Amino acid sequence: MNPFELKAKQKSLYYPLNALSLKSYDKYATDPYTKTRIILMNGTEFESNWFYHQFARHCKNKDVLKVIAEIRRSEQLQQKRIASLKPVNESILETTLSYEQLAVDLTAILAKREKNSVVKKQLDFALLEDFDHLYRFTDMLEMDEKQNYKKLIGSYTEIMPGRPTISEPRAPMQDLKTPINSNTANPLTKLAVSIITGAEQQTMNYYMNVGSFYHKEHGRRLYSEIAMIEEQHVSGYESLKDPTKSWLECALMNEYVECYLYYSCMQTEKDARIKEVWERHYETEVYHLKVVSDLLQKYEGKHYSEEFSEPDFPELLDFKENKKYVREVLESVRLNTFGLEYIDVNDLPPSHPYFKYQKTYIGANPLKVPSHKIIKDYITKNGTDLRYETAPHPITALRDRKFDNYEIARVKGK
Ligand SMILES: [Fe+2]
Numbered sequence: 001m002n003p004f005e006l007k008a009k010q011k012s013l014y015y016p017l018n019a020l021s022l023k024s025y026d027k028y029a030t031d032p033y034t035k036t037r038i039i040l041m042n043g044t045e046f047e048s049n050w051f052y053h054q055f056a057r058h059c060k061n062k063d064v065l066k067v068i069a070e071i072r073r074s075e076q077l078q079q080k081r082i083a084s085l086k087p088v089n090e091s092i093l094e095t096t097l098s099y100e101q102l103a104v105d106l107t108a109i110l111a112k113r114e115k116n117s118v119v120k121k122q123l124d125f126a127l128l129e130d131f132d133h134l135y136r137f138t139d140m141l142e143m144d145e146k147q148n149y150k151k152l153i154g155s156y157t158e159i160m161p162g163r164p165t166i167s168e169p170r171a172p173m174q175d176l177k178t179p180i181n182s183n184t185a186n187p188l189t190k191l192a193v194s195i196i197t198g199a200e201q202q203t204m205n206y207y208m209n210v211g212s213f214y215h216k217e218h219g220r221r222l223y224s225e226i227a228m229i230e231e232q233h234v235s236g237y238e239s240l241k242d243p244t245k246s247w248l249e250c251a252l253m254n255e256y257v258e259c260y261l262y263y264s265c266m267q268t269e270k271d272a273r274i275k276e277v278w279e280r281h282y283e284t285e286v287y288h289l290k291v292v293s294d295l296l297q298k299y300e301g302k303h304y305s306e307e308f309s310e311p312d313f314p315e316l317l318d319f320k321e322n323k324k325y326v327r328e329v330l331e332s333v334r335l336n337t338f339g340l341e342y343i344d345v346n347d348l349p350p351s352h353p354y355f356k357y358q359k360t361y362i363g364a365n366p367l368k369v370p371s372h373k374i375i376k377d378y379i380t381k382n383g384t385d386l387r388y389e390t391a392p393h394p395i396t397a398l399r400d401r402k403f404d405n406y407e408i409a410r411v412k413g414k
Pocket residue numbers: 045048074075078258285
C-alpha cells in the first residue's frame with residue numbers, strides 16, 4: 001500500500017460541530033488493545049497538531065501558513081473525536097493503566113522488529129521503566145479505587161516490578177542519543193522513532209496535566225515522579241530523530257506516520273464501530289499527505305520519493321502480547337545509560353553523573369519516595385503486593401512480594 005498514490009476521496013477538511021463527539025466505549029467490554037490504539041492515535045494527533053503550531057511559529061511564508069492552518073484544524077478535530085471515545089466513568093487512573101500498557105506493548109513490538117541497534121537499545125531500556133510504572137499504578141488503583149485491573153487491561157501484560165521507578169532518574173544529558181539518518185534508515189526504523197516519540201510525549205503531557213487532579217495526595221506525588229521519567233523518555237526518543245530535515249519534510253513524515261498508523265489500526269481492529277473511525281481518519285490523512293507533498297514539491301522542489309524511496313507501508317503495527325519478550329529484556333534490569341553506552345550499574349565509576357544526580361534528586365531517604373511508598377503501603381495493608389505473573393519474576397532480587405526493592409539498578413552490588 002503506497003498512500004501517496006491513493007486518490008484522496010476527501011475533498012474538504014471542514015466538518016460540523018457534532019462530528020467532534022462520538023459514542024464512548026464500554027470500559028469493561030472493550031478489548032484492552034482497542035483502548036491502547038485509541039490512546040496511541042490520540043497522542044499521534046496531539047503530536048501532529050502541536051507540530052503544526054510550532055511550524056507556524058517558525059514560518060514566514062503566508063501561503064504555507066494558510067495551508068497548515070487548515071490541516072492543523074483538521075488534526076485538532078480528529079483528536080477531539082478520538083478523545084471522546086473515552087467514557088465518562090473511566091477514571092484518570094484507569095486511563096493511566098491503559099497508557100502504561102500501551103507504553104509496554106508498543107515499545108516491545110517496535111523493539112522486537114528493530115534492526116538499528118541504537119534505536120533498539122533505547123526501546124529495550126525504556127521498556128523496563130514503563131513496565132515498572134504499570135505495576136505501581138496498578139497497585140494504587142486497587143488500593144484507592146477498589147477496581148479490578150484485569151477487567152480493564154485484561155491479561156495481555158504482566159504486572160510486576162521492572163527497573164524500579166526510584167532507580168530511573170538520571171542526569172539530563174545521559175538520555176541523549178545519536179540521531180538516525182533518515183535518508184538511509186530502514187523504513188521501520190524511521191516509523192519507530194516517530195511513533196514512539198509521539199506516544200511517549202502524549203504520556204508525558206497526560207501526566208503533566210492530570211497528575212495534580214488525582215484525588216489523593218500520594219497519587220499526586222506518584223504522578224509527578226513518573227511524569228519526570230516520561231520527560232526522560234521523550235528526551236531520549238526525540239534525540240533519535242533526524243535533525244537535518246526541513247519543517248515541510250518533517251510534516252510529510254508526520255502525515256506518513258498518521259497514514260501508516262490508521263491503516264494498521266483499521267486492518268487489526270476487531271470492534272466494527274471503532275474500525276469505521278479508523279477508516280474515516282485514514283481517508284483524511286491520505287488527503288493531508290497529498291497536500292503536504294504538494295507543498296514540498298512547490299516550495300522546496302522535492303518529490304516525495306526523495307524522502308520515501310520505499311513508500312509502500314512496511315509490516316503493519318499489530319497489538320499482540322509480549323510477555324516472553326519483556327521477560328527476556330528484564331534480564332538487563334540493572335543497566336544504566338549515557339548516550340550510546342549501556343552499562344550495568346555495578347560497573348559505573350563512582351564519579352558517574354548518575355550517582356550525583358540521584359544523590360540530589362532522591363536525597364538521603366529513599367523510603368519516602370512516592371513510587372516506593374505506594375508499594376510499601378499496599379504490602380502493609382494486604383500482606384503482599386499486587387502482581388500478575390505467569391511465572392516467578394525472572395530477576396531473583398525482584399521476587400519478594402513482601403518487600404519492595406528500592407536499591408536494585410541504583411546502588412552498586414544490589
Ligand atoms: Fe491527523
